[in-house]
Amino acid sequence: MLDIRNLHANVGDREILKGLSLSVGAGEVHAIMGPNGAGKSTLAHVLAGREGYEVTQGSVTFLGADLLALAPHERAAAGLFLGFQYPVEIPGVSNLLFLRTALNAQRKLRGEGEISGAEFLKAVKEEAQALGLDMEMLKRGVNVGFSGGEKKRNEAFQLALLKPKFAVLDETDSGLDIDALKVVAAGVNRFRGPDHGVLLITHYQRLLDHVAPTHVHVLVGGRIVESGGPELAHRLEAEGYERHAA
Template sequence: MLEIKSLRAAIDGKTILDGLTLSIGDGEVHAIMGPNGSGKSTLSYVLAGRAGYAVTGGSVTFNGADLLAMAPHQRAAAGVFLGFQYPVEIPGVSNLLFLRTALNAQRALRGEADASGAEFMKAAKVAAADMGLDFEMMKRSVNQGFSGGEKKRNEMIQMALLQPRLAVLDETDSGLDIDALRVVADGINRLRSPDRSTLLITHYQRLLDHVKPDHVHVLMAGRIVLSGGPELALRLEAEGYARIAAEAGVTNITDAPMESAA
C-alpha cells in the first residue's frame, strides 16, 4: 500500500528525514517509535502534504501512485488520513458540518454521490456512540471546549466516518488517561481491515498493549535504524534508546534537529 524509499525532507533548510525507507502492506499496522527530534512528526506531515516541509530526495508511492505529486486534498480523497498529536479548535465551525463537508468533498473527488443528511447523521451517531462521546458535543464548534481525550475521540470519529485507506496517527495516545486510551485503541482496532493500513507514531508501549502492531520501527536521526515485531517495543520500554543508538552508530540522539510540533 505504502512504499517510502530513501526519503529526505527538510524544514527551513535543516534536514530532518535523512534516507528513510519503509514499506507498509495492505491491512498492516506499523508502529514508529523514537526520541524527540528524530523525525516522527515530520514523517506524518510529509505524508499528508503539509506546507513548509521540503522533500529533497526519495519517493513515496501510495497504491501505485506518486503521493508526493498530489495536493493535500487529493491525498485525503485517495485515502490518507492524518490524526494530529494536538488537534486544534476551530471556533464558529460546526463539528457536524465540518465532518459532512469533508466527507462529501472527498466523495466528489472520487466521483461518488454526496452522503444525504439522514445517512450522515445516522453514521455520525453510531461513530460517536462507539467512541463514548456524547452526541450533543458533536453539535459544538470543532473541538471547542473538548478535553484532550475528547479531542482524540473526535479524531477517531472523523476516521470512522471518512474510512481512510491509510491512517497516520501522530501520537494519538498523547495526553490520554487509561480509560480514554482504551476507547481510542478500541476505535483503531474497530477499523482494522484487510484493505486499510495504519501507521502509529508513539512514544509509549502502553498504546501497543491494546493495538497489536504487525511491525515496530525505531526512528533516529531521520532514518529507521531497527525494525522488528511487538517485542521491540518492549525492549525500548525496558532499555530506552541509548543502546540501540550505539548499535546503529547514532552518536548523540539528543543532537538531532528538533521537528516542529506546531
C-alpha cells in the same frame, strides 16, 4: 499500500529525514517509535503534504500513485488520513458540519454523489455510540473547549466516519489517561482490517498493549535503524533508545 523509499526532507534549512525507507501493506499496523527530534512528526507531515516540509530526495507511493505529486486535499480524497498530535480548534464550525463537508468534498473528488442527510446522521449515531461519544458534543465547534482526551476521541470519530484507506496517527496517545487511551485504541482496532493500513507514531509502548501492531520500527536521526515485532516495543520501553544513539 504505502511504500517510502530513501526519503529525505527538510524543515527550513535543516534536514530532518535522512534516507527513511518503509513499506506498509494492506492489513498491517506499523508502529514507529523514537526519541524526541528523531523525525517522527516530520514524517507524518510530509505524508500529509503540510506546507513548509520540503522533500529533497526519495519517493512515496500510495496505492500505486505518486503521493508527493498530490495536493493535500487530493491525498485525503485518495484515502490518506492524518491524526494530529495536537488537534486544532475551529470555532464557529460544528463537528457535524465539518465532517459532512469534508466527506462530501472527498466524495466529489472521487466522482461520487453527496451523502444524504439521513444517511450521514445514521453513520454519525452508529460511530458515536461505538466510541462512547455524546451527540451533544458533536454539535459543538470542532475541538472547542474539548479536553485533550476529548480531542483525541474526536479524531478517532473522524477516522471512523471518513473511512479512509490508510491512517497516519501522530502520537494520538499523547496526554491521554487510561480510559481515553482505551477509547482511542478501540477506534484504531475498529478501523483496522484487510483493506486498511495504519502507521502509528508513538513514544510509548502502552498504546501498543491495546492495538497490537504487526510491525514496530525504531526511528532515530531521520531514518529507520531497527525493525521487529511487538516484542521490540517492550524492549524499548525497558531499555530506551541509548543503544541506537549515534
